[in-house]
Amino acid sequence: xxxxxxxxxxxxxxxxxxxxxxxxxxxxxxxxxxxxxxxxxxxxxxxxxxxxxxxxxxxxxxxxxxxxxxxxxxxxxxxxxxxxxxxxxxxxxxxxxxxxxxxxxxxxxxxxxxxxxxxxxxxxxxxxxxxxxxxxxxxxxxxxxxxxxxxxxxxxxxxx
Numbered sequence: 670x671x672x673x674x675x676x677x678x679x680x681x682x683x684x685x686x687x688x689x690x691x692x693x694x695x696x697x698x699x700x701x702x703x704x705x706x707x708x709x710x711x712x713x714x715x716x717x718x719x720x721x722x723x724x725x726x727x728x729x730x731x732x733x734x735x736x737x738x739x740x741x742x743x744x745x746x747x748x749x750x751x752x753x754x755x756x757x758x759x760x761x762x763x764x765x766x767x768x769x770x771x772x773x774x775x776x777x778x779x780x781x782x783x784x785x786x787x788x789x790x791x792x793x794x795x796x797x798x799x800x801x802x803x804x805x806x807x808x809x810x811x812x813x814x815x816x817x818x819x820x821x822x823x824x825x826x827x828x829x
Contacts, residue, residue: 708825710742711818712814712821713741713814717751718734718749718751719809720806721733721734721737721752722751722752722753723802725802730752731752734752767798767801767804771800774800775797
């Protein structure tokens with residue numbers, strides 16, 4: 670388990686170092702606009718990456734997205750890049766929004782003011798988080814997929 674955590678952290682460090690080295694414009698041009706595949710495949714790859722990145726499968730994002738991208742014959746690099754939508758500063762907000770979205774569907778409450786973060790809290794609200802996380806990941810993946818497709822239609826190469 671220790672090696673798994675170290676490998677996951679190392680893969681994120683490599684991605685961020687690569688991204689910083691290239692800069693945003695060059696990274697966008699080389700890895701998104703000029704990458705192989707049609708605009709539909711690229712948009713589906715981004716949507717898959719966002720879905721996996723916001724899903725409740727913490728720790729398995731890299732393995733999951735690479736497996737699913739291979740299975741659906743999508744762009745693995747774009748899918749992997751898109752999983753990083755859940756980088757550490759955003760995790761508390763992702764969890765909060767997931768719990769708020771999941772509360773109507775799981776019968777949980779959204780009043781967290783007097784709660785303490787302990788094992789009983791996690792046991793009580795786990796289903797609420799999982800349901801909300803799946804809703805959030807599905808909605809955001811559709812949104813990012815359509816936005817990526819529109820962006821690529823406007824600025825990208827058209828490859829059939």
